[in-house]
Amino acid sequence: MPVLVRIPTPLRALTKGNAEIQAKGETVDSLVDDLERQFPGLKDRLLDEAGELRRFINIYVNQEDIRFLQAKKTTLKDGDEVSIVPAIAGG
Amino acid sequence: MEKLNGLRCRECGRHYPAAPVHVCEFCFGPLEVDYRYDALRGVVTRESIAAGPPSMWRYKDLLPIDGDVAVGHHVGFTPLIRAHNLADELGCREVWVKNDSVCHPSWSFKDRVVAVAVTKAREFGFDTVACASTGNLANSVAAHAAEGRLKSYIFIPADLEQGKVIATLVYSPTLIAVHGTYDEVNRLCSEIADKYRWAFVNVNFRPYYSEGSKSHGFEIVEQLGWRTPAHIVVPCAGGSLITKIWKAIKELKLLGLIDERRGTKMHAAQALGCGPIVTMIKNDTDVLVPVRPNTIAKSLAIGNPADGYYAYKTTKESEGSGEHATDEEIIEGMLLLARTEGIFTETAGGVTVAAAKKLIERGVIPRDESIVLSITGNGLKTPDALQDRLEAHVKIKPSLTAFDRALADLKSQTS
Numbered sequence: 001m002p003v004l005v006r007i008p009t010p011l012r013a014l015t016k017g018n019a020e021i022q023a024k025g026e027t028v029d030s031l032v033d034d035l036e037r038q039f040p041g042l043k044d045r046l047l048d049e050a051g052e053l054r055r056f057i058n059i060y061v062n063q064e065d066i067r068f069l070q071a072k073k074t075t076l077k078d079g080d081e082v083s084i085v086p087a088i089a090g091g
Numbered sequence: 092m093e094k095l096n097g098l099r100c101r102e103c104g105r106h107y108p109a110a111p112v113h114v115c116e117f118c119f120g121p122l123e124v125d126y127r128y129d130a131l132r133g134v135v136t137r138e139s140i141a142a143g144p145p146s147m148w149r150y151k152d153l154l155p156i157d158g159d160v161a162v163g164h165h166v167g168f169t170p171l172i173r174a175h176n177l178a179d180e181l182g183c184r185e186v187w188v189k190n191d192s193v194c195h196p197s198w199s200f201k202d203r204v205v206a207v208a209v210t211k212a213r214e215f216g217f218d219t220v221a222c223a224s225t226g227n228l229a230n231s232v233a234a235h236a237a238e239g240r241l242k243s244y245i246f247i248p249a250d251l252e253q254g255k256v257i258a259t260l261v262y263s264p265t266l267i268a269v270h271g272t273y274d275e276v277n278r279l280c281s282e283i284a285d286k287y288r289w290a291f292v293n294v295n296f297r298p299y300y301s302e303g304s305k306s307h308g309f310e311i312v313e314q315l316g317w318r319t320p321a322h323i324v325v326p327c328a329g330g331s332l333i334t335k336i337w338k339a340i341k342e343l344k345l346l347g348l349i350d351e352r353r354g355t356k357m358h359a360a361q362a363l364g365c366g367p368i369v370t371m372i373k374n375d376t377d378v379l380v381p382v383r384p385n386t387i388a389k390s391l392a393i394g395n396p397a398d399g400y401y402a403y404k405t406t407k408e409s410e411g412s413g414e415h416a417t418d419e420e421i422i423e424g425m426l427l428l429a430r431t432e433g434i435f436t437e438t439a440g441g442v443t444v445a446a447a448k449k450l451i452e453r454g455v456i457p458r459d460e461s462i463v464l465s466i467t468g469n470g471l472k473t474p475d476a477l478q479d480r481l482e483a484h485v486k487i488k489p490s491l492t493a494f495d496r497a498l499a500d501l502k503s504q505t506s
Contacts, residue, residue, distance in 0.1 A: 006282065008114075008281070008285055009285050010114050010115070010116040010119065011116075013116070019285070019286075045117070045118075045119070054118060054119050055102075055119075055120075055400060056102070056114070056118070056119040056120055056121065056397075057119045058278070058395065060278060063275065063278070065274070065278075065381055065395065067380070067381050068381070068383075083278070083282065085278050085281045085282065086113070086114040086119050086281065087119075087121070087395075087397040088113070088223075088277055088280070088281050088293060088294050088297065088397050
């Protein structure tokens with residue numbers, strides 16, 4: 001299940017500067033595990049001590065906030081695009 | 092005077108040098124400007140502030156500007172109005188309206204944040220500013236970019252009110268209408284901000300930008316004669332304004348400019364069709380559940396507010412509350428403020444008035460305590476909201492007879 005993952009600037013130190021990487025996973029949960037295998041330390045940045053997505057990180061699958069889908073259990077298919085985006089202000 | 096220590100993560104406390112960055116690399120928490128309050132104490136006084144200009148820059152020592160103000164010299168110091176008629180209507184003793192609907196130059200409180208962000212963009216040497224906006228921010232960024240001779244890229248949801256589109260285009264920015272909600276525009280901008288080296292006022296300049304909102308709070312306190320009101324009702328979109336007004340009050344206490352014991356309760360106002368922050372308050376949870384906005388209050392239509400958590404915490408810490416307003420109540424709120432005080436606010440102001448009214452009726456805000464309503468935007472930008480609600484005007488031929496007849500008709504209708 002290769003999907004394209006967009007990495008925000010604050011995490012690129014861990015991905016050797018890559019803004020886009022290929023990763024695998026049946027769900028967002030397992031995608032995070034694959035990201036950790038490829039880039040050790042990334043999981044800690046995305047999930048808190050309880051294993052929940054950190055408060056100020058949003059994950060989108062094909063532009064849709066996963067909280068509108070099945071959160072971390074959201075399933076992924078070939079060619080999906082996943083964006084990791086820090087929360088931003090606005091108005 | 093060295094007043095800044097750079098930036099600091101609000102969550103984990105890590106320090107960062109002052110730079111155009113907004114997110115903690117370790118925990119993704121938002122970065123905030125870190126002031127050296129010890130250096131400011133005794134230097135920033137009621138007198139030093141009163142000696143400043145009649146604008147938000149009288150509080151420049153408490154804003155993250157190192158050099159001279161680059162744009163927006165006349166922003167802020169908007170009227171704080173004792174609203175006797177509205178108070179009578181609401182059955183309250185003391186109601187004030189902080190009227191940012193007449194903020195110079197683009198008629199909303201956003202001028203406060205943008206004047207800081209664009210000045211800071213110039214300090215950091217950027218030649219292009221940008222933003223994602225529900226309208227008011229678009230107007231303000233385009234206006235201040237024009238003044239600062241900077242290029243601007245403005246991203247808005249494609250269904251934005253025409254008034255707000257025109258009030259942006261007039262300044263000749265590059266305006267990009269995105270088919271999607273504000274939250275989708277915002278996500279896109281976050282990715283664009285990562286790719287292009289622009290000063291995105293609400294993304295990489297957020298730590299500086301958001302500080303500008305404090306001036307709304309400073310002014311309320313100074314204009315009340317260095318007294319804090321018992322209640323402030325604030326409209327919430329991203330949740331930053333209410334957080335920063337609260338911060339302003341705390342800073343004034345820290346600097347010894349106001350009585351530390353007097354409490355102010357902060358109340359959040361949101362539309363029922365997009366009220367995730369008020370929902371947190373009502374359910375007493377710090378977990379924000381994002382929503383898909385469906386409200387006429389488009390300037391507040393942020394379903395995934397970045398500062399929602401802090402807005403919730405602000406109401407909690409200040410022992411305040413929050414209330415939702417339906418679209419109908421929003422219209423009624425706009426009409427009530429116009430009818431009683433002669434102030435024409437946009438839908439967001441209608442939300443504030445409506446929420447305040449409900450909080451008073453519920454007994455959450457006691458009728459004998461002082462209340463300030465934050466009115467943040469101008470009604471002339473969103474006339475469409477009222478189009479179907481206002482009675483048609485009388486049309487006559489230019490003759491006295493025609494007028495006499497029309498007047499008689501009107502009188503018979505009302506009698």
